[in-house]
Amino acid sequence: MPPWAVIQVxxxxxxHRNDWDSPNEYIHLAPESAPASGGNNLPQIEKRDKHGYLASWxxxxxxxxxxxxxxxxxxGHILVFDITLGVSSDDYYWGYVADHELENDGISGFGTLNIIQNKTDITKISFSIWHTQPQFPNSTALTLQVYSxxxxxxxxxxxxxxxxxLYITVDDVTYYLGIAVIAESSENGEENRYGHFIWYPSEKNTDLKKLGAVMQQTGKTKRFYLNWR
Known part of the structure; x- marks a missing residue:
C-alpha cells in the first residue's frame, strides 16, 4: 500500500483499489472506541465490502x-441530497414532503430537502417518504415524486x-432498492406532465426496511447518496 494511500486513510x-466495487467497497480508518463505552481500541483500518460489511483489514x-x-x-453518486427528517401528523409517513404537495391527501408538508449534487435530469423532488401502516403491512414502501x-x-x-x-448510501451504508415501480403517465395528471410518482415496495427487500428505519430518525439531518446502475 503506497504511502499516499496510507496518509489519505x-x-x-x-x-479503494481500481477493481473494487466503488463507491461501495473501500477502506477507512475506524475511530477509537468511545470512552463512555469502556472501549480501549486503538484506531485501525477497516474494509467495507460491497455488501456493506465492515471488518479489520x-x-x-x-x-x-x-x-x-x-x-x-x-x-460515483449522481444525485446527492440532505434531508432533515420529518414525520406526518398521523405517524404514517417519514422523510420529506414539500408544502401543499400532498394536501389533497390530508398530509401537510414536513422535513426539508436540499440537493447537494446532481448529475441527472431530475430537477425537483417534491417528496421522498417512507410510508408504513401497521394495519396494512403490504403497503410499506419508499415513495418519491420527481420532475425533469x-x-x-x-x-x-x-x-x-x-x-x-437504485442504490442509496446513508451513513456509509449502501442499500439496494432495485427498480422502481413507475406510475403510468395517465395517473400523474396534467400538472405532473414532466413528473413521475415512483415507489419501491419493501416486500422481500430487507435493505429497504433498514433504510426505512433510518428515515424514521425524525429531527436528524441525513445525507443521501443515490446511484442508478
Whole structure:
C-alpha cells in the first residue's frame, strides 16, 4: 500500500483499489472506541465490502505494491441530497414532503430537502417518504415524486434512469432498492406532465426496511447518496 494511500486513510478519507466495487467497497480508518463505552481500541483500518460489511483489514503483498489506489469521492453518486427528517401528523409517513404537495391527501408538508449534487435530469423532488401502516403491512414502501425539465428530452432521460437499479448510501451504508415501480403517465395528471410518482415496495427487500428505519430518525439531518446502475 503506497504511502499516499496510507496518509489519505489517516487523514480520515476513504480509498479503494481500481477493481473494487466503488463507491461501495473501500477502506477507512475506524475511530477509537468511545470512552463512555469502556472501549480501549486503538484506531485501525477497516474494509467495507460491497455488501456493506465492515471488518479489520490488513494489506496483502499485492495491495502494498499496487499503484491503482484511488481516493473515494462522491463522483460515483449522481444525485446527492440532505434531508432533515420529518414525520406526518398521523405517524404514517417519514422523510420529506414539500408544502401543499400532498394536501389533497390530508398530509401537510414536513422535513426539508436540499440537493447537494446532481448529475441527472431530475430537477425537483417534491417528496421522498417512507410510508408504513401497521394495519396494512403490504403497503410499506419508499415513495418519491420527481420532475425533469419541462421538455420531452429531459423527461425521457429521467424515465430511462428510473428504470435502472437504485442504490442509496446513508451513513456509509449502501442499500439496494432495485427498480422502481413507475406510475403510468395517465395517473400523474396534467400538472405532473414532466413528473413521475415512483415507489419501491419493501416486500422481500430487507435493505429497504433498514433504510426505512433510518428515515424514521425524525429531527436528524441525513445525507443521501443515490446511484442508478
Amino acid at each position: 489517516y487523514l480520515g478519507n476513504k480509498v 490488513q494489506p496483502t503483498q499485492e495491495d502494498m505494491m499496487a499503484c491503482d489506489w484511488k481516493l473515494l469521492s462522491s463522483e 425539465d419541462n421538455n420531452q428530452d429531459s423527461y425521457q432521460k429521467m424515465t430511462a434512469l428510473l428504470k435502472k437499479d
